[in-house]
Amino acid sequence: MDNPKITAPEPVRVRFAPSPTGYLHIGSARTALFNWLFAKKTKGKFILRIEDTDIKRHIENAIQLIINSLKWLGINWDEGPDIGGNYGPYRQSQRIEIYKEYAEKLIAQKKAYYCFCNQKKSEEKFNSKINIINDNYNNSSNIANITYENDITKINKIKNVGNCECIKLTKEQIKENKKKNLPYAIRFLTPKNYLISFNDLVYGKIKVNSDVLEDFIIIRSNGLPTYNFSVVLDDILMEITHVIRGEDHISNTPKQILIYNSFKKNLPKFAHLPMIIGEDGEKLSKRHGSISIEAYKEEGFLPEAINNYMALLGWSYDEKTTIFSTNDLINKFTLEKINKKPAKFDYNKLLWFNGHYIRNSKPKVLEKLIHDKFLSKIKDKENFIKKLPQLIPLIKPRIKTINEAEKFILPFFNDIDYTRIKNEFDTLDIKLYLNIIREAVLNIQSIKKEDFNPQNTEKYLRELSAKNNIHIKKIAETLRFAIWGSKVSPPLFETIALLGKDKTLDRLTKFEEFLKNIV
């Protein structure tokens, strides 16, 4: 039987629910993006909720880091810890009483029970108890007549994982334990031998027998809820209609469905996203290098490029389109086109996207990014600010990240250290270099300051080439060393023109001296 209960009311309400254990990384960011796109596309609400129920893993400023990264990506939310909303609070640590209250309801209905065990390995605990507990069930003790929604149909196949021995505790024993202040957790009582099935919007129908699920903890002995309990409660209370999250949560979904059922609540629609994995094929983690959004921001990636790339990890639109502005994504996004195959994260492709977006960005935008990034590293700041707009077109096609602009910016405004390039030229060529420089100086000097533009510098240097029968390539090479300190530079004539007559001559002279000294 198909799930009759997966009907979600309009309008759509989706959430991104990170746990604040560190930076926002690519995997989570992609989940956030897909939720956000879906909300935008359907004109629904996107909610940010912080799942901070694990004190041990909590990192204090992580919430702010996550918020910053999301904002930087352009992902905004309608309700969240920072802006509030009608379903708050939006930090689970501020909802502890709610979880307790609902857990007690389950206990009252005998759908959960207190557990006074120490925190030992569940394996040793469960294994030996199976028979006893099954007997317990068969003897129709006080827990045997628990009823569940009938949309989980009975099947008969798998060995029961079992209950905790604490299920046998009498009311009196529990009272006594509590009086003694013994710490206790609350376990969910998993129904026996039921087929739990749900229809995943991406993966299709998924079925699990409830007997593979042990009686899992829903409230820890420290009073905090566990993930599987708090997500469900919050998703119910916040009226989430679509749960869009990583595929690693498929295995958790059956437990969660049990909880929905125990509260007689309708299921949201589930859409699980294929994992993003590292080069080694494993779940993306810190081991895989810079995967945090923050790191990409620092490296000089553009948010549009990252969004575009992330969207294509597990989703596609048609057979040819690869470039999607964030707006395109909103317009074209559909859950139906999400695929099931885990995607390897490919840094190279991200780089290509970024290069594309840099090449296509407005000069002003690029100018600001480069200005902000490099101003502190520039000696001649005034000149930098003045010349930058003209520099942008030279740099644009040559960089894939903003940081890469460094090698086109610094040589322009800072002094050149010729000793660094000593090994790049053949000592046999030095005589020729000196020759060229001497001629070039004369040539350049003869250009009037007001005529000092790319066209003229090119004209004069080509004349020099023709007159002295030296190939223009050799001249360019020499001048590049002199004015740029490298064999590679932005287009030479433009660079010379931008550098200006004085600075060009100055560098030529300095290079000449340098060459003379090493002969």
Place this chain on the structure above:
RNA sequence: GGCCCGUUCGUCUAGGGGUUAGGACAGCAGAUUUUCAAUCUGCCAGCAGGAGUUCGAUUCUCCUACGGGCUACCA
């Protein structure tokens, strides 16, 4: 181990009972060029294996292999 999920070029993917299996990144080659890029052109490269269904299977079914996830008082 158990349960769940997956498998189309190296990578991201399109496709779907009959296709020269399409695109993009990377790689390679060429064009352009004052270098490096950018750009343009071309090339290389793929349906995990085995059964079954079928006139025909990469596509549907089953099995195997491989990979991943979960199996916590993590999320």
